[in-house]
Amino acid sequence: MRGSRYIIPISILVHLIIINGTLYVLTPETYLHWVNISYYTVSWLLITYSLDYYPTARQERFMTNIIRVFQLYIIFGLSYFTFFAFRHFDYDLLPEQLTIFGLICFFLFLNRALFYYARNKYRLGGGNFVNVVVIGKDKNLKKLCAFFDQPDLGFRYKGYFANAPSPSATYLGAFKDALAYILKNDIDQIYCMVSQLEQCELRALINFADNNFKKLQIIPDNKEIYTRAMSIELYGMIPVLHMREIPLEKEYRKALKRTFDIVFSLLVMVFILSWLTPLLFILMRLDSKGSLFFKQKRHGVNKEEFWCYKFRSMTASAGADSQMATIGDSRITPFGKFLRKTSLDELPQFYNVFLGHMSVVGPRPHMVFHSGEYEIEVDKYTVRHLVKPGITGLAQIKGYRGEIICKADIINRVRLDIFYVEKWCMLLDIEIILGTVNNMLKGEEKAY
Numbered sequence: 001m002r003g004s005r006y007i008i009p010i011s012i013l014v015h016l017i018i019i020n021g022t023l024y025v026l027t028p029e030t031y032l033h034w035v036n037i038s039y040y041t042v043s044w045l046l047i048t049y050s051l052d053y054y055p056t057a058r059q060e061r062f063m064t065n066i067i068r069v070f071q072l073y074i075i076f077g078l079s080y081f082t083f084f085a086f087r088h089f090d091y092d093l094l095p096e097q098l099t100i101f102g103l104i105c106f107f108l109f110l111n112r113a114l115f116y117y118a119r120n121k122y123r124l125g126g127g128n129f130v131n132v133v134v135i136g137k138d139k140n141l142k143k144l145c146a147f148f149d150q151p152d153l154g155f156r157y158k159g160y161f162a163n164a165p166s167p168s169a170t171y172l173g174a175f176k177d178a179l180a181y182i183l184k185n186d187i188d189q190i191y192c193m194v195s196q197l198e199q200c201e202l203r204a205l206i207n208f209a210d211n212n213f214k215k216l217q218i219i220p221d222n223k224e225i226y227t228r229a230m231s232i233e234l235y236g237m238i239p240v241l242h243m244r245e246i247p248l249e250k251e252y253r254k255a256l257k258r259t260f261d262i263v264f265s266l267l268v269m270v271f272i273l274s275w276l277t278p279l280l281f282i283l284m285r286l287d288s289k290g291s292l293f294f295k296q297k298r299h300g301v302n303k304e305e306f307w308c309y310k311f312r313s314m315t316a317s318a319g320a321d322s323q324m325a326t327i328g329d330s331r332i333t334p335f336g337k338f339l340r341k342t343s344l345d346e347l348p349q350f351y352n353v354f355l356g357h358m359s360v361v362g363p364r365p366h367m368v369f370h371s372g373e374y375e376i377e378v379d380k381y382t383v384r385h386l387v388k389p390g391i392t393g394l395a396q397i398k399g400y401r402g403e404i405i406c407k408a409d410i411i412n413r414v415r416l417d418i419f420y421v422e423k424w425c426m427l428l429d430i431e432i433i434l435g436t437v438n439n440m441l442k443g444e445e446k447a448y
Contacts, residue, residue, distance in 0.1 A: 008054045011115070015048075016041055018107045026100050043079040047072060058130070059153050062116040067425050069112065073105050123154040131186060134160040135178055135205065136193025140219055144191060145170070158185065162196065175201060179208055190214055195221035247424040248387050256426065257359060264360050265353040273347060280311055280344070287335035290316060293348060298365035301388045306357040308365055309348035313339045324370075324403050343440050349391045361429040362390025363417035364401070378410055384417040387424070394420040394428075397435035 019040055048054060051072055056065075084097055122128055132148060132155050134141060141160060148157040159170035161178040172181060175197070182190065192205060209216035231245040248254050281292045294312040297305050313336030314329075332340065339345040352358040358365070363384040366374065374381045395401070395416040404410045420428070 008056075011054060012045070012048075014111060015108060016044065018111060019044060019104055022100065022104050022107060026103070027096075039083050040080070043083075044076060047075050047079065051075075058155075059147075061152070062113065067427060069109070070427065073108070077101060077105075120152040124151050127154075129154045129156050130188040131156045131158055132189045132191060133158050133172065133178070133182065133187050134191045134193065135175065136160070136196030136219075137162040137164070137166075138193050138195055138221075140193060144219070158187065178205075182208075182214060183212065188215060189217060191217045191219060193219050193221075244383070244422065246386055246421060248421075253424075257424075257429070258356075260426070260429070261353050261359050265350040268347070268350045269354065273350065276344075276347070280339075284312065284335055288315065288333040297368050298389065299368060299371045299385060300357055300365060301385060303371070303382070303385050305368065306352070308358070309351055311339055311345045311348055312336070313345045324367075327403075341443070343436075346391055353391065357388070359388040359390045361392055361420075361432045362388050363393050363420065364396060364413075365389035370404075374410055374414070377407070378414050380418060381414055383421060384414060387421050392432060392436040393417065394432055397432055397439060 020037060023036070023040065051068055053068060053072055080101055081097070084093075119128065134144060134157075137160055145157060147153075148155040157170070159172040161172050161175055161181075163174050165171070165174075172178070181187070190205070190209060192202070194202060197205070206216060208214070232240070248257065277292070284290075284292060290312055292312060294310045294314070295307045296310075298308040300306045313333060314331040315333060317323075317331050336345070349358055350360075353360055371381075393416075395413040398412075398416055400409060400413040400416065404413075
């Protein structure tokens, strides 16, 4: 069979053998009891079902749903240790249980890697494939063919049908020739460009697919408006496209990020700012006159204004609210140069995070003056205001921090900010935090 129906049942069985087998081998004296076996088996099945973990698409690769994999391990870990706490809890056994659970996750992850490796090898060798044709030709055809032309996905593209004749080697004929060709050549999937067919032709094609066990995929007329952030929702029988789905619109994700922000900012305030602030105050007084803190109005989520705090690194000037710091800026004090180079001047923004004006990670807030300019000059600039601004962000670890020297700087910064808004997850936040720490340790060219 080219498309195996046994992959999911076999995968479930292998995963349960890994979990129960690891527990039995490492703890045979406590594990071999029907309650233990039943609990771990049922909890794994319930968690994978709730996460829709097993129904995978043909085009899924090892990294496609990697976030869901870690979500599964975390939730199963909570279930695992909850059972351990109620049934055999003993502080002396906790290190052993952590090791066992770590091994279970390792073996499950190794199994996933081996599965995708074997599947790719099998498909590259000609197995697990599906024959496909396309009916209709528009701007999407070239993109669709490029998608099919990836051997590890297992598609065998036979060609396309269109009423307008073409010298192309993949042209198979007019629409009227399609149904006979599909039956004769054992075609599995039909991809239909809906913009190219009349309603009666489309209805006939749907009926044909239903009556001949063929899988029909409809490609709508997109008018060149689709994006990766789109999602579809059914209002009764009416499909409604959401142009941009924002992960942080979900309340539980928002709560997760806010909890992380509160905990992280509290740790910084208690263990760093509590002793660093008075020390910097003394050093700043020896260096120059002025206040310890500098505050400036910035745009936050939904363009709401807030006071953004920093340790003062410049002398007072009339252009403070409109002029960015530049190389060799005369306004920067000697001690301020050190603060900016090490990014210590940004630490008071953890107060902003704790108060809810900012997040630890997010698009950097710009001066109100500059936001007004960029909103006019840069397409989709305001999308970055759909989430809270951050002390650090994806654009900053990719080299787009500080002074805007040319228009490409702000365009690339906004592009990365929008990517962050659309693709947010906690792992991305952690990656950005680690990248920020790494940049601080090795020094940044644009930190001036």
